[in-house]
Amino acid sequence: MKFNDIIGNDAAKMQLRAMIDNDRIPHAILLSGPQGIGKLALARTAAQYIHCDHRTDGEPCEICPSCRQHQTFNHADTFFSFPVVKGKSNSKPTSDDYINEWKHFLSENPIENYQNWLKELNNENAQPQIYASESSSIITKMSYASYSAKYKVLILWLPEKMNEECANKLLKIIEEPFPDSIFIMVSDNPKEILPTIYSRLQRVEMKKLSTKEVAQFLERHYAISHQDAIAVAAPADGNIITAQSTIALDSENREFFENFMALMRLAYSRDLKSLKKWSENINNFKREKIKRFLQYLARMVRENYIYNLHNSELNYLNRSEEQFSNRFSPFINDGNAERMIAEIEKAERDVQGNANGKILLFDFAIKITILIKR
Numbered sequence: 001m002k003f004n005d006i007i008g009n010d011a012a013k014m015q016l017r018a019m020i021d022n023d024r025i026p027h028a029i030l031l032s033g034p035q036g037i038g039k040l041a042l043a044r045t046a047a048q049y050i051h052c053d054h055r056t057d058g059e060p061c062e063i064c065p066s067c068r069q070h071q072t073f074n075h076a077d078t079f080f081s082f083p084v085v086k087g088k089s090n091s092k093p094t095s096d097d098y099i100n101e102w103k104h105f106l107s108e109n110p111i112e113n114y115q116n117w118l119k120e121l122n123n124e125n126a127q128p129q130i131y132a133s134e135s136s137s138i139i140t141k142m143s144y145a146s147y148s149a150k151y152k153v154l155i156l157w158l159p160e161k162m163n164e165e166c167a168n169k170l171l172k173i174i175e176e177p178f179p180d181s182i183f184i185m186v187s188d189n190p191k192e193i194l195p196t197i198y199s200r201l202q203r204v205e206m207k208k209l210s211t212k213e214v215a216q217f218l219e220r221h222y223a224i225s226h227q228d229a230i231a232v233a234a235p236a237d238g239n240i241i242t243a244q245s246t247i248a249l250d251s252e253n254r255e256f257f258e259n260f261m262a263l264m265r266l267a268y269s270r271d272l273k274s275l276k277k278w279s280e281n282i283n284n285f286k287r288e289k290i291k292r293f294l295q296y297l298a299r300m301v302r303e304n305y306i307y308n309l310h311n312s313e314l315n316y317l318n319r320s321e322e323q324f325s326n327r328f329s330p331f332i333n334d335g336n337a338e339r340m341i342a343e344i345e346k347a348e349r350d351v352q353g354n355a356n357g358k359i360l361l362f363d364f365a366i367k368i369t370i371l372i373k374r
């Protein structure tokens with residue numbers, strides 16, 4: 001990744017570039033600033049720039065072996081530390097135990113998204129930490145001679161998640177660093193970093209993005225018009241993650257709507273073969289998504305029932321949903337609305353209870369077929 005690929009924050013980019021160009025790189029750098037601006041991306045670009053064999057116009061070349069290794073997160077002198085969770089059989093976890101999840105996370109999230117990291121750890125309610133076991137691992141890695149580069153770089157994401165034992169152990173090598181080692185810490189909340197560590201970090205501050213900059217990111221990464229990008233960016237308060245979740249919600253909603261229409265059409269025409277395919281398709285969603293889809297179905301059945309009563313003040317359908325409901329709603333009425341919702345809620349409970357999704361969803365589709373009035 002190039003500096004130019006990172007939106008905004010020109011002052012921070014210039015500060016880092018100057019340190020590296022002049023070979024006056026502090027041993028411990030702190031990149032801080034609000035969430036959703038790409039701090040981790042900038043840290044990774046700085047590391048790539050440090051290691052690049054052919055820096056060109058203030059950018060990493062992107063084609064030398066070092067750059068290529070950086071692009072695939074496999075650079076031998078670059079290490080990552082980040083918050084993790086304790087496993088069933090692992091009470092002393094380190095980042096290395098989660099390196100595959102981490103690489104997947106980096107490749108899927110150009111802007112680091114903490115919620116997505118929790119999903120990657122398979123526990124959205126987790127409170128991951130950087131444990132004392134990690135500091136031992138860091139000290140070992142940093143004490144070896146570098147593999148091929150002049151500097152070893154360790155990118156530490158969220159130093160505020162270091163537990164005290166870890167921070168105290170790490171303090172020693174931040175106070176007396178190995179001459180060829182560079183720490184780049186990336187923090188959302190620098191005030192929560194242990195003060196003895198914080199005071200030894202060379203600070204590079206990144207700022208909140210403007211609406212225009214968030215929109216620029218959206219236009220680069222999504223098939224979205226300039227006008228739509230501005231409309232999504234404006235309420236996001238400079239946070240790309242917030243803007244991304246608006247876009248994701250929108251596209252998920254569209255997907256759910258398509259599947260709702262398909263279910264009702266197939267159920268009406270008693271097309272069991274296609275319903276089986278439909279249930280297999282839904283079963284390919286992750287479990288949390290199946291639950292969200294079933295909640296969406298319950299909402300649509302309610303909305304259509306209300307629509308059918310012509311109480312237009314009460315429903316909240318968007319335009320394409322309303323067009324469909326115009327023709328479909330007569331099939332949802334006093335005779336079946338409640339039972340349909342009960343079936344949806346039952347399916348949601350069964351999904352939660354680990355039942356076989358394929359069978360459960362096909363069974364559910366058949367029940368809807370029976371309940372649809374012809």
Ligand SMILES: [Zn+2]
Binds near residue numbers: 054068
């Ligand atoms: Zn290069």
